[in-house]
Amino acid sequence: MSFRRIILLILDSVGIGEAPDAGEYGDLGSDTLGNLARVRPLSLPNLLRLGLGNIKPLAGLPANAMPMGCFGRCRPASPGKDTTTGHWELAGIHLERPFPLYPDGFPGEVIEPFVARTGRAVLGNCAASGTEIIARLGAEHMRTGAWIVYTSADSVFQVAAHEDIVPLPELCRACEIAREILRGEHEAGRVIARPFTGAPGSFVRDGATRKDYAIAPPPGMLLDVLAERDVAVCSVGKVKDVFLGRGIRTGFKAGTNAEGMARTLAAMESVREGLIFINLVDFDMLYGHRNDVEGYARALEAVDAWLPDLLGRMGRDDLLMITADHGCDPTTESTDHSREYVPLLVFGPGAAAGRDLGTRESLSDIGQTIAQNFGTHLEKGTSFLSAIV
Secondary structure (H helix, E strand, O other): OOOOEEEEEEEOOOOOOEOOOHHHHOOOOOOHHHHHHHHOOOOOHHHHHHOHHHHOOEOOEOOOOOOOOEEEEEOOOOOOOOHHHHHHHHOOOOOOOOOOOOOOOOOHHHHHHHHHHHOOOEEEEEEOOHHHHHHHHHHHHHHHOOEEEEEOOOOEEEEEEEOOOOOHHHHHHHHHHHHHHOOHHHOOOEEEEEEEEOOOOOOEEOHHHOEEEEOOOOOOOHHHHHHHOOOOEEEEOOHHHHOOOOOOOEEEOOOOHHHHHHHHHHHHHHOOOEEEEEEEOHHHHHHHOOOOHHHHHHHHHHHHHHHHHHHHOOOOOEEEEEEOOOEOOOOOOOOOOEOEOEEEEEEOOOOOOOOEEEEEOOOHHHHHHHHHHOOOOOOOOOOOHHHHO
16 A cells, blocks of 8 residues: 555535536635635635645635645536545545435325324424524424424435433434435435524524434445455544444544544544544535625634644544545525536645646546555545555
């Protein structure tokens, strides 16, 4: 192998410009990084050192004459623009059709059996922000005990319940029931348990006890083939839930970017070879869907300020790959995900520097590169390993 350890860092929703088919998704003009840099000056010196400004022109983020890393961008190949689609494509899975979306709520053939089997009524059943809907319906939920069910721009069935009203095991069982119901044409990408605490007017979601119930990925994806090669995989954040734990030896929960960054450094101390697969969720969960430009910008700057700590712990046989799963432009009117290219930055103390990896035809090129490094192969994707060794 060329690298004994690869650190794959997903900056959730940090896209870098509309994809060629963005118009089919209503996303013309979306450019998460580009528009953000245009409306709010960004201080990202460490990402610029790696080559962020070399991928495309970004206001106030100039290209580096001698970047430390290699740089490029990936075009999404699968239909859809949600978390599961993006992560699966990274792992070598290309969807033939997108996961279903429910902007008007879930139909009776989903809600009615859910109510019957869980024994509780449903409030909401609409597309909404998680914080907004618990603020609006939390008091009624506490009075009636009814579930708060909602969806988002993702293909998700989300169930919120106050921890003092519904014990966490009951909430998790309700989500397992929902996962069983959501089959066939209604096979949503994820079911998410959303526990919250607090009192009316000050409800708080409990990110530490959130739990995702995803669809089982098809066999042969990246984490499967790495497991066949006995390659250790450690996940940080929601990665383990997205892949149902397949091929993952150790996993660290992380409800925020700060927790994710801390757990990544901890993982680097204990996992000396193999793959560390991280998702930093705040960009999408807290800021993109709420069109919070300032919050998004500050989150990017916080990750940039943390990068020297990560880079300082890397050895000559390590490789860092930074990318995203889709876009979620906080500067547009939409609060939906956006169909965008995703950035690609690759750095290793013993790797090539300053090479333009160009526009990759799918996110699977990342997974294929990781697979080739560890002596295996995916059905989808073109490796760029030879360009960075």
